[in-house]
Each structure stands twice: as C-alpha cells, then as structure tokens.
Amino acid sequence: MLDVGNDSREDYLINILRLSEGGTAVGTSALADYMGVSPGSVTEMLKVLKREGYVNYEKYRGVSLTESGYRIARDLRRKHHIMERFLTNVLDMDKDNAHEQAHIMEHAISNDAAERICRITGTNVDPDCATCTDPCTDSVSPVSISISVVEMKVGDSGIISYLSTEDGSVARKLISMGFVPGREVELTSVVSEKGARVIRLGDATLALDRNMASAIFVDVR
C-alpha cells in the first residue's frame, strides 16, 4: 500500500485503471486530458510510478498497471464503492455528497475497515450495483444461488448472502434491524402468501411484511 498522503499517486493509478479497462495500454495525452493536467506532468509521474513498481511504462509506448498497481487501483475503486454505498444506504446521505465524501475517504480508509463496512452493507455480493456510477465488476461475484426469504419454506434456515438494494430505504431498514450478510435466519411461520413472514434472527424473532422479506436473499443449507 502507498503511504498516507499520496492521494495524487493513487488518483493516477485509479485513472489508469479506468482508461485501461478497454484492454489497451493508456496514452500519455489521454491520461493527461482525463485528469486535467499537462502531458509533461503525466510523464513525470509515470516515471515515479514505474520506479516504485506500480506501472509498466516504456517511453512513447503508453502505460499499464503492474500486478501491485492493479491491486491498489482496484482496492481504491472498491473502497470508493463501499463508502458510497455506506454513505447513501446506511447514513442516508444524498448522492452528490456521498460521492464527494467517498472520493476523499477512499484514500483514507484501510482495506480492513472497508471490508468490515462491506460486511454491514453487503456490497461485495450485491449483484445490482445500484448506486455505483461505474459498475464494480470486481466485486460482483454471486457464487452460490441465493433465494429470497419469500421463497423459503417454513422451518428452513440459511445464511443471509445479500440484500436487494433496489429500494435503498428498505435495505437501510433491514440493515438497521440486523439483517446483514453472514447472519443466520430461520423462517418460523408465514401469516399468508401476501402477508408477513415471521423470522428468527439470532436471539430475536420478528415479523416483516412481504415486501421487506423479499429483499433478503439467503443461502439455504
């Protein structure tokens, strides 16, 4: 990881990642344009970044990320998304503020802390990257097939794998009730097909209306 206070270097890496997403190596001017700096500045920085092992760079040949540079850029983007989602879905900040804050915090938060927040918000296994401005291809990897709580049979239990974030306020409510990925739930009873579900969550048993229950996805075992 780069030291604290190297936001600019980190921004270069993340922008190289963005521009190289298409596959090709990135040109100096393209990067300069994209970042709003002069091509000369870019060349300077690329030399530094190369010296430090974060990019593959040969003069006049364009630039690409090395393994370690990619890791940093990817982590930054991921942290940005996690923070953005946390700020909007959990803290209920508006999109613009959240984006701005996330941009600053992505440089300040450790991977560890971000992962812990991620576990609260369930970003890492969330297939619909609703609040993301650019899709987080890294983090979207729903490995096992999860089913919604409304599809469970009475007596079934399972581990929450993610929450649908289609409706932020529903996700927020669920999270604040303790429905977070990783926790075990059991469907205790069903009032009626269109009615409430009674669910055991750890020490507590509670009832959710159909709509809210349908936003919880679990891996039944």
Next chain:
Amino acid sequence: MLDVGNDSREDYLINILRLSEGGTAVGTSALADYMGVSPGSVTEMLKVLKREGYVNYEKYRGVSLTESGYRIARDLRRKHHIMERFLTNVLDMDKDNAHEQAHIMEHAISNDAAERICRITGTNVDPDCATCTDPCTDSVSPVSISISVVEMKVGDSGIISYLSTEDGSVARKLISMGFVPGREVELTSVVSEKGARVIRLGDATLALDRNMASAIFVDVR
C-alpha cells in the same frame, strides 16, 4: 473548514487545543516538544495559522485558538472519537487499529457524515466514554434523563437516546438489530422480572434477554 490535504495544519490546531485545555496560552517550545518538531517550525506554522485566522498569536506571547480555530479543533477531536467508537463498537476492530484509522479518518470525514455515524453509535449522548483515550467533554451532555428499558412499564414507549457501551459486544448486537438512537421502541410485554422483554421496534417485534434490554436507554414520553 480547511481544505483537504491540510492534515498538518489540522494537527497543529488539535494539539493547541489539547495543550490549552488547562486554560493558559500555549508556548512555542511546549507545542514543539509535544508534536516532535523544532520550535522554529512551530513559529512558522503559527504565523500561517494566524494569517488564516485560526489562532491568536503575538510573538513571544504564546498562542491560543480563535473561535474558528477552536471550532475546527473541537470538530476534529469529536470526529476522532466518533470514528474510534464506530470502528471498535460497530466494526469490531481492535483498539490499536481503530485508533490509528481514526487518526487518519478524522481529517477525511465531513462533519455531516460523522454526525450521521454518531447517530448510529450514539456517541453524542453517551455518558460513559469507554473507548475514548481522552474524555470527550464536548460531546458528553446527557440533557434529558433516560431510563433503561428494564425500567419501563408495559405499554410505555419512547425514543432510544443511547446504548450502554460497557459491553461492546452487547452494544454491537443491539445496533445490528436496529436499536439505534432516535428510533422508537415500545415495551410490549415482560416475560418475568429476570426474563426477556418483548419490544416493538418500528415494524418489528422482538424479544431480548434482560441483560441486553438493560443496555438500551430511552426517553419515555
């Protein structure tokens, strides 16, 4: 607020606050010692900080915070505490990591975002500043008298004002269940004096053992 990337200036302000807590103006060498820099550096910085209106400073006379400097320093300290508490109590990070992270994040997070986190963790009305290394005198101001859920009568309802953080894991569990300051709860029934409390929390009704219920403090209306 200072611009992003002025961590050092902010550190000066916060350290001036710490040293001036006793009442007297702060001397250059004391500050230099405390911060591990040379007295010359301090003098330089004080001139800058004065020019920017954050400190009262006359040569050879020591330094103190202006209103605006105080505001920034106080906010920083508050943000530090909020983050530290969030990282330990909610994210379950160990104390050392949390402290280190909080030190970085205090400079990155906006007051707004911090206040929102505060509302989740209940720092601002929490009388026992358990995880704080230095006590947060600013933020401790329990205005109204809150009572524990175990002291409520059946049928009472009220607004959660804070959670006891004596036992971090209890607080964490409660938070993850949705017991966060500001939410309304109603005591639906009591199984027995030493037994579980059945509590309505928004849409959900759930049961908590006596120990957990006793950690929730509400303002009954």
Next chain:
DNA sequence: CAAACATATTCGACATACCTAAATATCGGT
C-alpha cells in the same frame, strides 16, 4: 521513403508545504 503531423519526453522553472539547525532577539527574574 521522407516529409508532415500527432504524440511524447525533457528541461527549466515555479509553488507549496513541510522541515531543520544555528544565529539572533526578547522576556522575565534576581
């Protein structure tokens, strides 16, 4: 294949934000 054009690099310079060490100045007490 060589000029022309686009693109990239180097160079010299500048700005800011820190910092130090050592010389100098000031304050306060005896």
Next chain:
DNA sequence: ACCGATATTTAGGTATGTCGAATATGTTTG
C-alpha cells in the same frame, strides 16, 4: 543590567506536484 530560558529569524533542504516550451519519437500518407 545581566543571565538564562524561551522564541524568532534566517538560510537552506526535501518532497510533491505542477506548467510551458523546446525537443524527440512514432506514424501516416503522398
């Protein structure tokens, strides 16, 4: 009025990041 403690100034250093203009390279095309 001097002395010692404390503070400031001075002169200089390092790091980061920037620009613009001169120069070099790569690429396209006639």
